[in-house]
Amino acid sequence: MRPSPRRYGMPLGSVPAYALVLATALATALTGCAEDRGGADARPTTPAASRPAPRTTPPEDLCARLVTHWARVVLDGGAQAGLDYQAMGLSGGQYDILRAVTDAARTEEKARGPAAAGRLIAAQADRRCADRYRDGGPAGGPWQ
DSSP: OOOOOEETTEEGGGHHHHHHHHHHHHHHHHHHHHSOOOOTTOOOOOOGGGSOOOOOOOHHHHHHHHHHHHHHHHHHTOGGGGOOTTTTTOOHHHHHHHHHHHHHHHHHHHHHOHHHHHHHHHHHHHHHHHHHTTTSSOSSOTTO
């Protein structure tokens, strides 16, 4: 009688037995990992409803921050000053605010200097964006 062929150092007939033992051990290990043992290293579970909501920025504040940033970039004449409103991340309405604020800031800068222009940018961006979002935002579509 010829001996049974061996592959990987074990008789071929015992491969299913090894596979069964391995699968059982793996299933037992994974089940044990999934159980909450309540030990010192266990994390407390918190229902999603009791966790605080992520912080959101009101649209008027976001608008004012964007307009203030881009007005200063445009006024300084940097490389990004020539971007279009979409590349700046602005809506059409926010871009209208940016143009108005920038025009006023240029006039202010010529008359009273860059510090006065910076103050005017911040004040006008806050006021104009607050006016724009006073009723919850534009109603003409998401691009407005």
